[in-house]
Amino acid sequence: MSPLETRTVTTLALIYALRMFGLFMVLPVLALFAQDYQGATASLVGVAIGVYGLTQACLQLPFGVWSDRIGRKPVIVIGLALFSLGSALAAVADDIWLLILGRALQGAGAVASTLMALMTDLTREENRTKAMASIGASIGLSFTLAMVVGPLLAGWMGLSGLFMLTGLLSLLAIGLLLAVVPTPRQQVRSRDARAFVSQLGDVFKDKQILRLSFGIFTLHAVLVACFVALPVALVDAGLLQPEHWKVYLPVMLVAFVMMVPFIIIGEKKQKMKQVLLCAVILLMASVALLGFELSSVWGISFALWVFFVAFNILEASLPSLVSKFAPAGFKGSAMGVYSTSQFLGAFIGGMLGGLLSEYYSLSYVFWGMLPLLFIWIVLVWTMQTPRHLTSYRVALSVQGLNNTMLESQLLTLPGVHEVVIMLNDQAAYLKVDSKEFDPIHLKKFNT
Known part of the structure; x- marks a missing residue:
């Protein structure tokens, strides 16, 4: 990867990790502390622990579509701000329903797919797998660290302190996004990204x-x-x-x-x-x-x-x-x-x-x-x-798009097992055996 790609991927992985670290950090302690909230029952405590998943599930796809229209970075900023606002609400809550609302608002910052799309905008095709692996590794590391650090910090600052720290980490992520991550010149509507x-x-x-x-x-x-x-x-x-x-x-x-x-x-x-x-x-x-x-x-x-x-x-x-x-x-x-x-x-x-x-x-x-x-x-x-098999995307030239035999030609390449051509994307999506496939054969199809 180029220095710019390395810096971008590292920063996006860190943003992802900060967000997930805050989300995971309360997992090993919330069941204990939430029992003291007004109106708390075991059932409602369970809802408070898991409700972030409901809003995440509902808003992942709409946020991705929205980012195509107004840009990735504004959507990510809004999502991280919602996450921070939800963290602040959970931090000041003394009622179980207010805690549930705060957790739901945390989940409403559903920017995972948009972060992946931004990474796609800012990296070259040949570096996408490494970039996605870096983000995946950051999630695993943040989960492991959160499981250990969460109980330690909760004993020192309590559950409200954990939520406040989570909100601050989200604001730090916004700062990193705006200060370090470049704004893409064009958005890649990659069907591998979202x-x-x-x-x-x-x-x-x-x-x-x-x-x-x-x-x-x-x-x-x-x-x-x-x-x-x-x-x-x-x-x-x-x-x-x-x-x-x-x-x-x-x-x-x-x-x-x-x-x-x-x-x-x-x-x-x-x-x-x-x-x-x-x-x-x-x-x-x-x-x-x-x-x-x-x-x-x-x-x-x-x-x-x-x-x-x-x-x-x-x-x-x-x-x-x-x-x-x-x-x-x-x-x-x-x-x-x-x-x-x-x-x-x-x-x-x-x-x-x-x-x-x-x-x-x-x-x-x-x-x-x-x-x-x-x-x-x-x-x-x-x-x-x-x-x-692994996925591979190749941008097509105008000549390639007009070639009615293109799919058959791509399927004849060594190691290519599946081909789908998306005219709107000006791209062909391949499933290839990396042991047999050589990307150099695609040069004649590229823009």
């Missing part, structure tokens, strides 16, 4: 994409539901809230290290389906174990370690599989359905976790997730084995 309304119907007909979308829905439903119960369970087992980081730190570090061999095996040995199946089975086993080990800090810690080994594998693998299964030119729309499912899962998980803990017990929060996980195992078991 969802298009016209394509959603076709994506919903794709059984493999729907399987993966159900998977991310279940993964985040289970994650949020578990964190409705886990902080309370740790306190009930004798570990005070300020000490929870002593569980999360070693668990997250060791789980991250354990994840790496599975990802290498899946990608290098082309065993992604088998790795995915093993991870879902591990996740189901860990959730069942959590339901039985709530009286022991050591038992919870072990089950949580297994949980995060599986979670990290799945969180890293599922987007890659969406990319592999998505038809050429439909990656952005497939990822749009996938991301919406992820956020809806967080909302449903919070609601279910709250209801199960209020009307049954903490153990039932975990056991109540098992039917979803069982369905997921069946869907993975019957899933097609993914082809290890």
